[in-house]
Amino acid sequence: MPEEKKISGWQVLMDDISMLFLLGVVIPTVLYVIWGVMEYAFAPTFSLPPGPTP
Amino acid sequence: MEEKHEDDFPAPGTFVIIMIFLAMFVLFYFLNWKWLSMVWNIGK
Amino acid sequence: MxxxxxxxxxxxxxxxxxxxxxxxxxxxxxxxxxxxxxxxxxxxxxxxxxxxxxxxxxxxxxxxxxxxxxxxxxxxxxxxxxxxxxxxxxxxxxxxxxxxxxxxxxxxxxxxxxxxxxxxxxxxxxxxxxxxxxxxxxxxxxxxxxxxxxxxxxxxxxxxxxxxxxxxxxxxxxxxSVPLVTFGLAAAAIIAVFTLACGAIIYIPTFLWSLGLITNLDPGVYRLIFWGMGHSSQQINVTAMVSIWYLLGALTVGAKPVNEKICRSAFFLYILFINLASEHHLLTDPTLSPYHKMVNTSYFMYLAVLASMIHALAIPMMVEVAQRKKGFTKGLFEWLTKAPWGEPGFPAMIFSLFIFGFIGGITGVVYGTEQLSIKSHNTWAMTGHFHATVVGGTTLAFMGLTYYVIPLIFRRELIGKKLAVVQPYIFGIGIILIALGMGGAGTLGSPRRHWDITFAQSVIPFSFDPAVIFFTTIAAIGVLTAVTGGAMYVGVSVLSVFFGRKMAANEAKLL
Incomplete structure (x- = not known):
């Protein structure tokens, strides 16, 4: 009976295109897009001091 | 008779090319930091 | 059907x-x-x-x-x-x-x-x-x-x-597993999905704004998401280009990666981290925190740079190993000097690799450093960097591949084979001159996207160091050379595709 070649966990991950797709979309979306938009959304706004504008 | 060294790195030419590449990297980094220091003085 | x-x-x-x-x-x-x-x-x-x-x-x-x-x-x-x-x-x-x-x-x-x-x-x-x-x-x-x-x-x-x-x-x-080239193209396609999703997120509101349906678009947020599309689209090009390098290595010298596991792992790093390099467009933007900038460019992006280093070693190595197996073992570089320089695919691959790596890659990583970006942002040095990567790297690799696609897929014999052989050299030399000229002028302050660097019509006169004009001239000579190479590529491709001799079904001839 031929010996079954053991496939490493790493190869299983590399062969799983859907998992790679998920990681490839989620990681930059969270670290770059969502974090960046949150920084813009919560950036403190500047208010002019009271009194006539010079 | 030349001995065949099984442990020899199989691509010595590529190794030299990569070392030149890394040296150029270091040089370009150094030059850019130097040029930055020349246009943006910090301190006295 | x-x-x-x-x-x-x-x-x-x-x-x-x-x-x-x-x-x-x-x-x-x-x-x-x-x-x-x-x-x-x-x-x-x-x-x-x-x-x-x-x-x-x-x-x-x-x-x-x-x-x-x-x-x-x-x-x-x-x-x-x-x-x-x-x-x-x-x-x-x-x-x-x-x-x-x-x-x-x-x-x-x-x-x-x-x-x-x-x-x-x-x-x-x-x-x-x-x-x-x-x-x-x-x-x-x-x-x-x-x-x-x-x-x-x-x-x-x-x-x-x-x-x-x-x-x-x-x-x-x-x-x-799928072949390495297919795996690399899959990585490119995954990056493309993120790219195009960012494109949709930013271009749809911008389209509505141009119609007057939205009154305000924040320029900072626009830049953030635009470059999520804009730079990531270039990373698709990098990943596809690297895949093509592996393919050209196989087609030209019969090379196979020494350790395919490492090459696939490098593509995996691209999938996860290469899109974060988009941050380097935002390094001089005021609102984003240093944390966002450093985590994206100074930490995670370097994992993608590591992947590029892996490919930069793996591809010349696989070519050298293949050549040494054929008997080209004299000295350090006989494997390179005796390589098939007379076939268009090989010089295209090698020029692409060296221009992308030595010029494009080094400048990209250095200028992507937060502090160094301050000096080079919006100068012609940026333009020099991306002409080295996208034109000298990706475009030249695609040009080399075209000369194999025409006989293999389109089943037409190449017209102007001698031109096809010379074309990668001319184009490659042109791009080197462009990249070095732009880089030199930009380092001395010459701006990008500027009509007249002599400021002849400016109210306040200004003139650059004369060396800027020298480097600009180098770039211009490069433009003339590269445009000639580009015209040769278009000429050979179009003539071959439409008028090249149709090859017989069992004709096993490449070039």
Whole structure:
């Protein structure tokens, strides 16, 4: 009976295109897009001091 | 008779090319930091 | 339908080439060449305007044609070629029928209509906004609509690629893991999905803003998400280019990676982290915190740089090992000097590798450092960097591949083989001069996207160090050389595709 070649966990991950797709979309979306938009959304706004504008 | 060294790195030419590449990297980094220091003085 | 299952067997590789796949590769690749012709004419005109000795165009046409140059080269030429590559990497390399060929044709039509619409808007002066179209600069709504249509078409093309991978796996048309080239193209397609999603997120509101349906678009957020599309689209090019290097290595010298596991792991790092490099466009933006900048560019992006280092070692190494096995073992470099320099694919691959690595890669990583970015941002040094990467790297690799696609896939003999052999040298030398000239001038402060660096019409006179003019002249000579190389590529490709001798079904001849 031929010996079954053991496939490493790493190869299983590399062969799983859907998992790679998920990681490839989620990681930059969270670290770059969502974090960046949150920084813009919560950036403190500047208010002019009271009194006539010079 | 030349001995065949099984442990020899199989691509010595590529190794030299990569070392030149890394040296150029270091040089370009150094030059850019130097040029930055020349246009943006910090301190006295 | 039965017509979708008609195939021929390649006499050289033994692969099944389905007729529908062949036609789709043909139409996407030929269309790509049309757009490189448009972009190349713009390159000549813009280059001759930046050269103060010629200063060809008036200001309004300079910015208009610069916009056209950026779009036709960075987006239309490259993405049409990549879609052709995706169909090749899935259907041909996996011996599989293509998923939904009619949808693939729809994708092509959307991309073509979008690209033509964008070009019409640009050339009629309704979109003088540069490739980056930063708000509050506003173009005609049809410009944004054109880009959206193009992006949707490209996204569908990526979907066809993934669908074909699924069909190949289900129908067991290949054994084990997908080939490395297909894996690399899959990485490119995954990056493309993020890219196009960012494109949709930013271009749809911008389109609505141009119609007056949205009153305000924050320029900072625009830049953040635009470059999520803009730079990531270049990372698709990097990943596809690296895949093509592996393919060209196999085609030219029969090279195989020494350790394929490491190469695949490097593509995995690209998938996870390469899109974070988009941050380097935002390093001088005020609102984003240093944390966002450093985590994205200083930490995670370097994992993608590590991946590039792996490929930079693996590819020359696999070529050297293959050559040494053939007996070229004298000294350190006989494997390189005795390589097939007389075939167009080999010099294209080597020039592409060295220009991308030594010039593009080094400048990219260095200028992407937060502090160093301050000195180089918005200078011509940036332009020098990306001409080295996208033109010297990706475009030259694609040019080299074209000379194999024509006989292998289109089954036409090359017309002008001697020109095809010389073309990568001429184009490569031209790009080296462009990159070094732009880099030198930019380091001395010469700005990018500027019509007249002599400031002749400026109210306050200013003149650069004369060395700027020297480097600008070097770049201009590079433009003339590269445009010549580009014209040779277009000439050989078009003549061969339409008029090259049709090869017999069992004719096993490459070049």
């Amino acid at each position: 039965a017509s979708e299952l008609v195939f021929r067997t390649c006499p050289i590789t033994g692969k099944k080439v389905y007729a529908v796949t062949q036609n789709l590769i043909w139409i996407n690749a030929v269309t790509a060449v049309v757009f490189i012709l448009v972009g190349g004419i713009m390159a000549f005109l813009v280059g001759m305007t930046r050269w103060p000795a010629v200063h060809l165009l008036p200001a309004d046409l300079f910015y208009r044609f610069l916009t056209a140059h950026g779009l036709n080269m960075l987006i239309f030429w490259i993405i049409f070629f990549e879609i052709a590559g995706l169909y090749f990497g899935s259907s041909v390399l996996l011996n599989s029928r293509l998923a939904a060929p009619k949808v693939a044709w729809l994708a092509y039509i959307l991309m073509l209509v979008g690209a033509v619409l964008v070009d019409i808007m640009v050339f009629t002066g309704k979109a003088d906004v540069m490739f980056s179209s930063y708000v509050p600069l506003q173009a005609d709504p049809k410009y944004y609509l054109g880009i959206i249509l193009f992006a949707v078409g490209a996204l569908i093309g990526c979907g066809i690629f993934f669908g074909t991978l699924a069909i190949a796996k289900a129908e067991k048309t290949y054994e084990g």
